[in-house]
Amino acid sequence: MSDYKYCPMCANSLALVIRQEDSGATERRACTQCGWTHWNNPTPVLAGIVEHKGKILLARNAAWSSPHRFALITGFMEAGESPQEGITREIKEETNLEVTHLQLIGVYDFQRRNQVLIVYHALTKDGGEIRLSPELLGYRLFEFKDLICWPAGTGYGLADWLKSKSISPQFMEWEEIERINAASSTI
Numbered sequence: 001m002s003d004y005k006y007c008p009m010c011a012n013s014l015a016l017v018i019r020q021e022d023s024g025a026t027e028r029r030a031c032t033q034c035g036w037t038h039w040n041n042p043t044p045v046l047a048g049i050v051e052h053k054g055k056i057l058l059a060r061n062a063a064w065s066s067p068h069r070f071a072l073i074t075g076f077m078e079a080g081e082s083p084q085e086g087i088t089r090e091i092k093e094e095t096n097l098e099v100t101h102l103q104l105i106g107v108y109d110f111q112r113r114n115q116v117l118i119v120y121h122a123l124t125k126d127g128g129e130i131r132l133s134p135e136l137l138g139y140r141l142f143e144f145k146d147l148i149c150w151p152a153g154t155g156y157g158l159a160d161w162l163k164s165k166s167i168s169p170q171f172m173e174w175e176e177i178e179r180i181n182a183a184s185s186t187i
């Protein structure tokens, strides 16, 4: 989570101030000169459970050093697009696959990164050829029953989608995640 030190409007140092808000007294980082406030609201992030030829595509991000971490396709929304347009664009940019059908699975908090995840299941055109963006180092296509969910964030979306397919989701153990993260630059 990024934290502002200086005001982006006037470059004055920010201070912690107590504000009386609808929900009561709340501590905020704010500028004592111009009044700018760092609200630190969660950022919406789109995530896609990409189904291609009857399997689920998980990809490995170039920013991760662990070769064992595969994840859903994710990305930020751009100004002027709907979430549906955003996830369709992200899937095309990252995998070259064309989305033919989208279903909203759910909305999940991911407090560690101060994000709100909007998770879709995406069907893709069978004839499409997978070509990864440079952001991604590799991908794997998983049978539904072989998918293992992270016990956080996108994992809950994947679990809910599996349940909708009458598959009871398996979750990764925290011990294993810590082992993988020890070799990984980001979480």
Ligand SMILES: [Zn+2]
Residues within 6 Å of the ligand: 007, 008, 009, 010, 011, 012, 031, 032, 033, 034, 035, 036
């Ligand atoms: Zn200021």
